[in-house]
Amino acid sequence: MGLQEVAVLGVGTTRFGVYPDKSNIVLAREAGVAALKDAGISFAEVGEAFVGYLFSTPMTGIRAMKEFGLTGLPATHVENASATGLVAFRDAAWAVASGRCDIAMALGFDKMSEAMRGGGRGQGRDSIDNVILPAAYFSLWGMRRMHERGTKPEHFAQIAAKNWNHGALNPFSHRQPDHEVTVEQVLKSRKISEPVTAMMTCPVDDGAACAIVARKDLARKLQPDRPLVGVRASVLQTETYSRGHIFMGPVVGPPSMTRDTGKQAYEEAGLGPEDMDLVLVHDAFANEELEYYELLGFAAEGEAEKLLEEGHTKLGGRIPFNTDGGLIARGHPGGPTGLAQIHELVVQLRGEAGRRQVDGARAGMAQLVGGGSVCAITILQRD
Amino acid sequence: MSEASAERVPVEAGFFTIPDDPSASPQLLGSKCVECGEYFFPRRPICARCLAHGCEDVTLSSRGTLFTYTYVHFPLMNSQRADHGGYGVGQVDLPEGPRIQAVLSGGENDFQIGMEMELELETLRQNKQGQDVVIYRFRPSTDGEA
Known part of the structure; x- marks a missing residue:
C-alpha cells in the first residue's frame, strides 16, 4: 500500500491566539478531541501518534497524549521548526501507508506567547550563530527581489492585506478584522525590517491542531456520506548545496528548497500546479508568498507580481493563496501551524468552508519552510 | 568604544582572526576542499559539495560584495551602544564563493546591493579580565576597492 491509499478521516483545531489561562496540554486536548469527533472514532482506534511542538520541555507530547487515555500506542515527537505540523502529518500518513497501523494521529501544539516572554525580540550576540530578528532574514529576500525585479513594498502590502481580509472570513483565524484592511494601512504600520512592516508579519500565537488519517477503504466504510479527502503527496526536504550557501547565523534555507520540494510533491502526486484549486504557504512574512507563486509553479519567473496584481491569488481568483488568512491572520504558534493548514485544506475540499469556500475545490497544497532549514509540502485531493 | 590598548578576545573561538594591528582587517577562518576546491565558512572537515x-x-x-541587506528597526540587544536604534543585516559574497550573513555597521541609508563591504571587529562588551569581547561584522568599504 502507498500514500495514495491514505485519506484524512478527521481534523480539529483551536482558534489561534494568546491564551494565558490554557496550558499546552489543554490546547492539545481541545484540538485532539475535535479531530476524534470529526473522524467519528474513539481514541482506542488510533494505532500510532506523532506529536509536534517547538517551545516546551522534553516529553510534553507524550504527556499531552495521556489526555486522550492510556492505550499504550506508540507516540513519537516531531520537531522541524515552523514546518513541524506538516512533518507530523507526513509521518502519520506514512505510518498508515506502510501498513504499520490503520489509523494514525498527527497532533501539534505550542505556546509561543510563553516562549517570547523570556527572550524578547532582539537578540543577544553572545555567540556567532546569534539570533537575529526572524523578520530580518526573510526581509533579505524581499530587498533582493526589489533590486532584481523592481518589486514595490505595495506588492508585499497587497499580499498582507489579502490575507488579513481572508482571516475575517475564518472563525478559526486569530486576526478577524471588522473592516477591509487596505494596502495603505499595511504600509503605514510600524516598520520592522525593510521592507517588512508589522502588518506584514504573523502574530505571536498559542494553539493546537490535529489531523487523523486512515486507510482509504476504512475511511469510506466509516464515512460513507462524506466526500473522501485523499493524501496525494507528503514530502520533506532539507537544504541542497550550491555555491553561496549560507551556513552561519539564523538561516531559512535557499528559496530553491521550496522549488525542489514542490517538484517532488507534484511528481509523487501525479499532479501539477494547474490541478490545484487552493494553496497554503508559509507567509510568516508577506514577501515570502510572492516568491512561492514562482517557486511552486503558479507564475513564470518574474511574473509573480502580475499574478498578484491581477487578483488571481485572492478568494474568487484563479488560484487563491492562504484562504484561511495564512500565518499572517490565522496565526503561527509553531507546532500546530501545518496541521491548521491541513484543517483548512480538508474543510475546503469537503466543501464546508462557508463564506471562504473555493467553488468546486478538488485539490490543494500546503507548504511550510522551517528555519534551519527544511521545506515540507502536502497535496490533498478529493476523490 | 573601549580603549585601543585593551586586549581583544573573540566572543567565540575558531571563526575569525584578531590582528595585532587594530587598523588591520580581520579575516574569517574557512575551509577549502582538497578534492573539489570548494570554499566554506565556517570551517568544516567534510566537503558539503x-x-x-x-x-x-x-x-x-x-x-x-553585498548580495542583499535589510535594516532592522529594533535595538540590538547586548550591544553597549545604547544610542543604537536599529541595525543592518546583510549577506556578503566573498570572492572565494561563501556567502556570509552578518550584522552590518552603518545607518539605514548607508547600504546598496552590489557595494563592496569590508570585515571589521565590533566590541560587544568588556569581560571580567578587562578584555574587549569582539565579534565580526561588515561595513561599506572606505576606499571602494575589492
Missing part, C-alpha cells in the same frame, strides 16, 4: 573528507584550513578574503 562533493562529500570528500579532509578540508584544509584557509583564511578568507576580508572584502566582498
Whole structure:
C-alpha cells in the first residue's frame, strides 16, 4: 500500500491566539478531541501518534497524549521548526501507508506567547550563530527581489492585506478584522525590517491542531456520506548545496528548497500546479508568498507580481493563496501551524468552508519552510 | 568604544582572526576542499559539495560584495551602544564563493546591493579580565576597492 491509499478521516483545531489561562496540554486536548469527533472514532482506534511542538520541555507530547487515555500506542515527537505540523502529518500518513497501523494521529501544539516572554525580540550576540530578528532574514529576500525585479513594498502590502481580509472570513483565524484592511494601512504600520512592516508579519500565537488519517477503504466504510479527502503527496526536504550557501547565523534555507520540494510533491502526486484549486504557504512574512507563486509553479519567473496584481491569488481568483488568512491572520504558534493548514485544506475540499469556500475545490497544497532549514509540502485531493 | 590598548578576545573561538594591528582587517577562518576546491565558512572537515573528507584550513578574503541587506528597526540587544536604534543585516559574497550573513555597521541609508563591504571587529562588551569581547561584522568599504 502507498500514500495514495491514505485519506484524512478527521481534523480539529483551536482558534489561534494568546491564551494565558490554557496550558499546552489543554490546547492539545481541545484540538485532539475535535479531530476524534470529526473522524467519528474513539481514541482506542488510533494505532500510532506523532506529536509536534517547538517551545516546551522534553516529553510534553507524550504527556499531552495521556489526555486522550492510556492505550499504550506508540507516540513519537516531531520537531522541524515552523514546518513541524506538516512533518507530523507526513509521518502519520506514512505510518498508515506502510501498513504499520490503520489509523494514525498527527497532533501539534505550542505556546509561543510563553516562549517570547523570556527572550524578547532582539537578540543577544553572545555567540556567532546569534539570533537575529526572524523578520530580518526573510526581509533579505524581499530587498533582493526589489533590486532584481523592481518589486514595490505595495506588492508585499497587497499580499498582507489579502490575507488579513481572508482571516475575517475564518472563525478559526486569530486576526478577524471588522473592516477591509487596505494596502495603505499595511504600509503605514510600524516598520520592522525593510521592507517588512508589522502588518506584514504573523502574530505571536498559542494553539493546537490535529489531523487523523486512515486507510482509504476504512475511511469510506466509516464515512460513507462524506466526500473522501485523499493524501496525494507528503514530502520533506532539507537544504541542497550550491555555491553561496549560507551556513552561519539564523538561516531559512535557499528559496530553491521550496522549488525542489514542490517538484517532488507534484511528481509523487501525479499532479501539477494547474490541478490545484487552493494553496497554503508559509507567509510568516508577506514577501515570502510572492516568491512561492514562482517557486511552486503558479507564475513564470518574474511574473509573480502580475499574478498578484491581477487578483488571481485572492478568494474568487484563479488560484487563491492562504484562504484561511495564512500565518499572517490565522496565526503561527509553531507546532500546530501545518496541521491548521491541513484543517483548512480538508474543510475546503469537503466543501464546508462557508463564506471562504473555493467553488468546486478538488485539490490543494500546503507548504511550510522551517528555519534551519527544511521545506515540507502536502497535496490533498478529493476523490 | 573601549580603549585601543585593551586586549581583544573573540566572543567565540575558531571563526575569525584578531590582528595585532587594530587598523588591520580581520579575516574569517574557512575551509577549502582538497578534492573539489570548494570554499566554506565556517570551517568544516567534510566537503558539503562533493562529500570528500579532509578540508584544509584557509583564511578568507576580508572584502566582498553585498548580495542583499535589510535594516532592522529594533535595538540590538547586548550591544553597549545604547544610542543604537536599529541595525543592518546583510549577506556578503566573498570572492572565494561563501556567502556570509552578518550584522552590518552603518545607518539605514548607508547600504546598496552590489557595494563592496569590508570585515571589521565590533566590541560587544568588556569581560571580567578587562578584555574587549569582539565579534565580526561588515561595513561599506572606505576606499571602494575589492
